[in-house]
Amino acid sequence: MFSDERRQQIIDLLKKKKFIGVPDLAKTFFTSEATIRRDLDKLKKSGVLKRTYGGAVLIEGLDSPIPLVVREDERTEEKGFIAKTASKLISEGDVIIIDSSSTCAKMIPYLNTQRPKTVITNSPKTTIELAKTYSDINIYSTGGFLRTSSLSYVGEPARNMISSLFVDILFFSCRGALLDIGLTDSSEEEAELKRVMLKHSKKKAVLLDSQKFEQSAFAKVCDFSEIDYLITEKPLSEEWTDFLVRSNVKILYP
Numbered sequence: 001m002f003s004d005e006r007r008q009q010i011i012d013l014l015k016k017k018k019f020i021g022v023p024d025l026a027k028t029f030f031t032s033e034a035t036i037r038r039d040l041d042k043l044k045k046s047g048v049l050k051r052t053y054g055g056a057v058l059i060e061g062l063d064s065p066i067p068l069v070v071r072e073d074e075r076t077e078e079k080g081f082i083a084k085t086a087s088k089l090i091s092e093g094d095v096i097i098i099d100s101s102s103t104c105a106k107m108i109p110y111l112n113t114q115r116p117k118t119v120i121t122n123s124p125k126t127t128i129e130l131a132k133t134y135s136d137i138n139i140y141s142t143g144g145f146l147r148t149s150s151l152s153y154v155g156e157p158a159r160n161m162i163s164s165l166f167v168d169i170l171f172f173s174c175r176g177a178l179l180d181i182g183l184t185d186s187s188e189e190e191a192e193l194k195r196v197m198l199k200h201s202k203k204k205a206v207l208l209d210s211q212k213f214e215q216s217a218f219a220k221v222c223d224f225s226e227i228d229y230l231i232t233e234k235p236l237s238e239e240w241t242d243f244l245v246r247s248n249v250k251i252l253y254p
Contacts, residue, residue: 006031007039014049014058018149021055076106078209078233081254083107086171086207086231089252090114094168097197098126100152100190101173103207108133120167122153122193140165147187154189159196170201176215177208179243182224184217191219198222205229213240224249 006029013020013028025036040056043049049056053076083106090096094116098104100123108129111119118138121127127141144158172194174185183206185191198204204227213236224230224247231252236244244251 003039007043010036010039010043010056011049011058014056019052019055019057023054025055075209075211079103079106079207081233082207082209082231084110085252085254086205086229087111087114089169089203089205089229090116091168093117095120095165097121097162097167097170097172097201099123099170099172099194099197100126100150101207103173103209104171105129107171111137118167120162120165122158122162123151124153125151142193145189147189150187150190152190154187154193158193162193162196162200165200167201169203169205170197171205171207172197172221173207173212174221175212175217177213178216179240181216181220183221183227185219185221186217188219191221194221198226203228205231207231210234210236223247 009029010025013025022033022036022040026033029036040049040051043056044051049058079102082103087107087110090111092115095118096116097120098107100121105123105126108126111134116137118140119130120140120142121130122142122144124141124146127139130137130139142153142158142161144153144161145155146152147154174183174194176184178184185194206227206229208230210232224244227249229250229252230244233254235241235253236251241251
């Protein structure tokens with residue numbers, strides 16, 4: 001099989017499966033993993049797909065969700081540093097929201113020392129992990145319509161649940177951040193729920209790894225002026241730093 005033909009078939013497979021690993025592709029095309037990696041790198045350069053840990057995910061547009069199973073394996077060390085730093089904002093007895101992002105899920109192990117009284121989340125997976133780890137924290141799940149790609153609850157039931165509460169701190173993430181646009185996400189339903197979370201939180205903290213800066217997605221979440229803290233894993237550029245300081249956003253690093 002010619003390389004161009006194989007790459008087209010890789011794209012066709014990704015359209016069906018959204019994510020596929022290098023070993024599976026090598027078996028499918030009876031070729032080496034090194035060859036598949038070269039194919040994926042070439043397709044990445046053409047803007048067709050996004051390389052992930054162990055495979056690739058198709059890029060179809062600003063509203064295309066990246067599956068949770070993919071996000072969980074991306075930049076895990078950086079996300080861990082960000083999550084640990086974010087957890088230090090919690091005071092004992094706080095009521096907090098942790099959204100369904102893979103970065104915020106990394107906060108779970110660090111709640112052991114910070115000890116919030118109550119955690120609310122729209123992630124069924126985070127709900128289960130919290131229940132398995134802590135017996136002395138009140139855990140609330142929003143319920144709602146389950147987005148299977150992101151394993152997150154959205155929709156009117158989720159919004160209504162959040163609207164009935166008021167919390168100390170919201171921890172959330174999103175798909176992209178641009179100076180002139182603000183914070184954006186791939187799903188309007190996710191963005192809408194996060195806007196409700198923002199309204200019902202005293203303090204707001206966004207957790208963003210450095211790859212999300214200068215990126216944009218389909219739906220706007222909020223302006224930077226609406227958040228209190230931005231936590232990332234390495235120093236930002238002077239332009240970003242000056243902008244966030246003017247917006248009264250405190251920048252936190254590990």
